[in-house]
Amino acid sequence: xxxxxxxxxxxxxxxxxxxxxxxxxxxxxxxxxxxxxxxxxxxxxxxxxxxxxxxxxxxxxxxxxxxxxxxxxxxxxxxxxxxxxxxxxxxxxxxxxxxxxxxxxxxxxxxxx
Amino acid sequence: xxxxxxxxxxxxxxxxxxxxxxxxxxxxxxxxxxxxxxxxxxxxxxxxxxxxxxxxxxxxxxxxxxxxxxxxxxxxxxxxxxxxxxxxxxxxxxxxxxxxxxxxxxxxxxxxxxxx
Numbered sequence: 001x002x003x004x005x006x007x008x009x010x011x012x013x014x015x016x017x018x019x020x021x022x023x024x025x026x027x028x029x030x031x032x033x034x035x036x037x038x039x040x041x042x043x044x045x046x047x048x049x050x051x052x053x054x055x056x057x058x059x060x061x062x063x064x065x066x067x068x069x070x071x072x073x074x075x076x077x078x079x080x081x082x083x084x085x086x087x088x089x090x091x092x093x094x095x096x097x098x099x100x101x102x103x104x105x106x107x108x109x110x111x112x113x
Numbered sequence: 114x115x116x117x118x119x120x121x122x123x124x125x126x127x128x129x130x131x132x133x134x135x136x137x138x139x140x141x142x143x144x145x146x147x148x149x150x151x152x153x154x155x156x157x158x159x160x161x162x163x164x165x166x167x168x169x170x171x172x173x174x175x176x177x178x179x180x181x182x183x184x185x186x187x188x189x190x191x192x193x194x195x196x197x198x199x200x201x202x203x204x205x206x207x208x209x210x211x212x213x214x215x216x217x218x219x220x221x222x223x224x225x226x227x228x229x
Contacts, residue, residue: 002156031215042115043202043219045158056216090156097213100147100206104156 003027004042006091006105012079016112021076021108023091031094032074033102034066039088049099081112116140117205119220126227132190134223136203139184143205145214147178148188151200151222160201161188193227200224 004025013019014023025032034046048056051070063085066075074091092102118137126132134148144165149157163177163186164172171175176189190197203220206213 002158004156025214031213033215040221042117042221043217045218048213048216050213055213062147065194094215096216100145100162100204100214100217101159102157102215102217104158106156 002103004091004093004103004105006089006108007018008108010104010109010111012111012113013078015081015083017081018077020078021089021091021110022034023076023105025072025074025091025093027093027102027103029093029103030071030096032068032071033092033094034074035090035092035104036087037090037107038084043090046053046076048097055097070106078110081110083112086111114139115221116143117203117218117220119201119203119223120217122221123226124225126193126225128133128195128227128229129192132188132193132197132202132225132227134188134190134203134225136186136188136220137184138186138205140205140207140218141184142207143218144207146179146186147204147206147217148175149202149204149219157202186210192223193225195227195229196198198225198227 035066047066086109090107092104147162148160151157200222204217
């Protein structure tokens with residue numbers, strides 16, 4: 001139990017669907033992240049939020065839309081995805097941006113048909 | 114172009130012996146390095162880190178060594194235990210240019226298996 005909870009753990013969606021991934025942290029952290037892990041590839045940073053403000057968009061396609069309503073919650077809205085977007089999506093949080101000690105959730109396994 | 118590379122996909126070690134996991138990086142702006150461990154069906158968990166001002170950092174059975182001139186770091190686990198069996202990820206970041214330390218660049222991971 002890392003204090004970072006992701007739902008759903010598994011998601012199957014068609015290319016025309018709209019779905020959302022949710023992340024919640026109970027650690028009192030101020031920074032939150034979305035990382036993506038595709039098959040046989042390293043974890044790849046997608047978005048960074050600090051005090052609810054987006055500080056990093058790592059050239060992510062607009063079909064991925066993040067939302068951070070407060071420092072404890074982070075969403076990733078998914079729309080018109082492609083099969084190659086199938087991956088493990090990991091949420092993480094940290095005390096602030098000055099540390100690399102991230103606390104990860106267990107991930108949401110996404111399959112796009 | 115991968116900036117952090119773990120060239121060994123897997124490593125098998127006998128219980129009680131030393132495990133050495135290696136990592137190479139290419140970006141000279143990296144100045145902070147970390148190791149994460151990941152069990153199946155769990156997210157990665159932070160293990161140990163090292164700043165570029167040091168060449169060694171120790172935490173119990175885990176020691177990380179940094180060779181800046183070679184752009185190489187390694188994680189030593191002594192003695193290895195079966196519970197150490199997991200995927201180990203090397204990660205790097207830098208503060209130069211306003212980049213936050215939380216913006217990590219990961220290697221592909223090395224699967225460590227420790228046999229009883």
